[in-house]
Amino acid sequence: MQRKRAEEVALRAKIAADPALAGGGDPWAAIARAEARARELSLPYSFVEQAAGFNSRLFYYARALVRGAAERPKANTERLPEYRETALPRVQRRLLAPVPVYPQLEKLTLSFSLERMREWLGPDAPLVRQLLSKDSPDTLAARVVDGSHLSDPAVRKQLWEGGQAAVDASHDPMIELAREVDAQARAVRKQDEDEVEAPVQAAAQKIARVRFKVYGTTVPPDATFTLRLNFGTVQGWREGSQEVEPFTHTARLFERATGEEPFKVPDSWLAVKDQLDPQTRFDLSTNNDIVGGNSGSPLIDTGGRLVGLMFDGNIHSIAGDYWFDPQLNRAVAVDTTIILEALRKVYKANELLAEMGEK
Secondary structure, eight states, X not given: OHHHHHHHHHHHHHHHHOGGGGTSSOHHHHHHXXXXXXXXXXXXXXXXXXXXXXXXXXXHHHHHHHHHHHHTTSOGGGSOGGGSTTTHHHHHHHHHSXXXXXXXXXXXXXXXXXXXXXXXXXXXXXHHHHHHSSOOHHHHHHHHHXXXXXXXXXXXXXXXXXXHHHHHHOOOHHHHHHHHHHHHHHHHHHHHIIIIIHHHHHHHHHHHHHHHHHHGGGSOOOOOSSOOOOOOXXXXXXXXXXXXXXXXXXXXXXXXXXXXXXSOOOHHHHHTGGGSOTTSEXXXXXXXXXXXXXXXXXXXXXXXXXXXXXXXXXXXGGGGGTOOOTTTOOEEEEEHHHHHHIIIIISOOHHHHHHTTOO
């Protein structure tokens, strides 16, 4: 962290000496103002727009229907990003999936989140007074959950396909709740976009341009979801007095099995235990420097062959967002050997194996 502070001080000194580098203004001051505003907006943004105050699967369905009906008639570029054409298939899949809804759980989670919203926003916050002037969190949650029919995928499908007219005509209490809070949710979202997100993006672009002018290609750019190659080697590590080997094998899966979580082996694996080679490599650890979001990344050997898929790290890698300790930080990948073995013997995924060119 001290190194990062020193880098920032050095870069800011260069801008102070030559303000034209940043095109005018202080981008760090702009970010600081935006972050101060973000703190002011954080509670209403979290509880209302991000729906932390409405923790309910039924409310998620209701909001998707209310906003989907309002957004889809608009020009694609004018919609909320999550309702643009490229995103709609995902919204529709989640909305129409036949996922079980448990009313008692819905009432518990919705009531608890409404109570927390009242606690954190305060009983005199306009939305809190609007929703809870006559209801308690328990009674409001019970009324909207018990009266809603959105647990039925057919009802959701009818409302989704019916568009604005169908949603406007609906008296489902969960739809009415989503409709009632939508204006305030959109308002605080707009504030966050205009007063936090946009200034930070503009300032970050200025800083990025300055960094390139000053350092050129001597430093790597920030991650932008473009392809990145990270080099490392297969390595174990030392945990206290014990050397941890870089490979695990199938035998260890069954050695650890207790029949109870988190060491409960699925029945499908137990059924073919005798068919599995106990020495098949299962997972491996490497000293690649990965972070959250790398899960599913391919692990490629020096010959360009896929040998694993990254999915985790050891406990020491938790600090990897901030610094990398080459002695202890390890990434963990599932070995392709066990992937093929499982597809073949456990899951009987012969069509998929054929697509992969495996016999």
